Amino acid sequence: MGLESRGGPAWLTTRAETFVNWARGNSLWPMAFGTACCAIELMAAMVARYDLARFGSEVVRFSPRQSDLLIVAGRISAKMMPVLETIYRQMPEPKWVIAMGACASTGGEFDTYAVIQGVDQFIPVDVYVPGCPPRPEALIEAVMRVKELIGRERLSDYRAPDGASPV
């Protein structure tokens, strides 16, 4: 049909944007920020039975500088929020954030003086996962949603330090 039919199976053509998004979406390195019971389900999603590695997200980085997907798993107290902010700011662009569970998304049942009522008040959240705690399948679904978001990324939305577009 196109160029592929002439070049054989060894190569094919695509757009740079699609290729970059395909590569990013299939090699997400999560930064696990587990502060409560959601972290247990997060661990369950990583290990053999649910095996998030099938979707390219097996390299859990506890260094924010090496990760591109922040998973906020658990309630965030007002005392913890500066830590979460620091970690979010340390992550290199492009980066995505999952608010896992009721507490990270809304404060959950902890409507008290100490607990942040949803981390989206202070850092941008891409995908919310309902549940208390969510099952591993729900977290995997959230990672799939992040991959969908990555698939819609436009390189022209990014700006170099001097303001120039990279494409």
Added chain:
Amino acid sequence: MNQPRADSIVQHVRTKFAGALRGATVHRGELTLVVARERVLDVLAFLRDDESLRFDFPIDLAAVDYRDHPRREFPERFAVIYHLLSTATEERLRVKAPVPEDDPVCPSAVGLWSLANWTEREVFDMFGIRFDGHPDLRRILMWEEFEHHPLRKDYPLRGLGERDRYTVVRDDFPQAARSRRQEPAARSSAERGPG
């Protein structure tokens, strides 16, 4: 603890500290002594060191705000509460030291048990009761800039806006500002209605 044993302990303490023992109750086998705060360290040291008592292990140190309490045992608003265990007899004992609202100070038990260090810091953090002679009386749970003492009954459960007053992150990394992504909207709990 049966009643005769409780009575004998109360009698034993009363003969030693006649004026300091303000009350004693046994409820479901649990003995509670109410002791004036001025003498509470002496009483605790006696309970720890007396050969027939040996309440040597401070299980917990806490406080209670009795504001609006329907059945108050004493006029003071607060009480510092010591839970003691005897590793010799396996008996347990509770000691309450009432602390008035206008002078919320209690002598520190760190000299008796170093275990009291962090628990007294927690009581200070949560109730604002200061411990005289404590080596390092700082907040332990809330952050340093927090201004109130949240377990006091007149402090609202949802706080006074501290949880909403956090500085919003600006997505201002110079190398890549995403134009399509919106800033997170700062919103207060009041706008969101009751949780």
